[in-house]
Amino acid sequence: MFTGIIEAVGRIQKITPKGNDIALTVESGKLDLADVKLGDSIATNGVCLTVVALTGNGYVADLSTETLKRTAFATSQAGQKVNLEKAMLPTTRFGGHMVSGHVDGIATVVSRSQTGRAIEFWLEAPAQLAKYLAEKGSVTIDGISLTINDVDGNRFKLTIVPHTALETTIEDFKVGHQVNLEVDVIARYLERLMMGDRAALQAGKSGLTMEKLAESGFLGSLR
Missing domain, CATH: 2.40.30.20 (Elongation Factor Tu (Ef-tu); domain 3)
Incomplete structure (x- = not known):
């Protein structure tokens, strides 16, 4: 979880293709990495990325095909500046708002x-x-x-x-x-919560359809 208060501006040093994915090497600028360890999260241009390696002046993170599809990283280039924020602590001053790092x-x-x-x-x-x-x-x-x-x-x-x-x-x-x-x-x-039981009737990624619910005898109990 993050606050949206940027701690430093870094720069993309290198983009390394890994099959359909990429590895992103980021120079972290003035961001203090002293307390960062492998597996920690750093919001990089608003995307929650997991640190898989530390380079001394930055870090490396893997970006999946899903991340590339949903974010502007698909068109990023080496040398591009990026906003950086480490994951918040329980003692962090909450200066912005609740940010998940999951781009919509x-x-x-x-x-x-x-x-x-x-x-x-x-x-x-x-x-x-x-x-x-x-x-x-x-x-x-x-x-x-x-x-x-x-x-x-x-x-x-x-x-x-x-x-x-x-x-x-x-x-x-x-x-x-x-x-x-x-x-x-x-x-x-809140939008999802307000749907109540209707959320279970949505066809989508789970493959759940009205027809499948009817075949299983669930629709009668929800009317």
């Missing part, structure tokens, strides 16, 4: 403008995630805990103060840039 989709920057000393971005999220975006709600962009300041359909506005721009990669975002998006984890679980 890829959002795209559609506009950028200067408003006083702040930078204003509009981003477009996948349509199926629009229901989780609320004005003054929380969202995680490349690992950064941010507040949504306006919503228009599946587009949302972020206002970035100078400190956030200085301490993260967001100052480099340009129109067309793709980012890892994680919606508020509480909203995601």
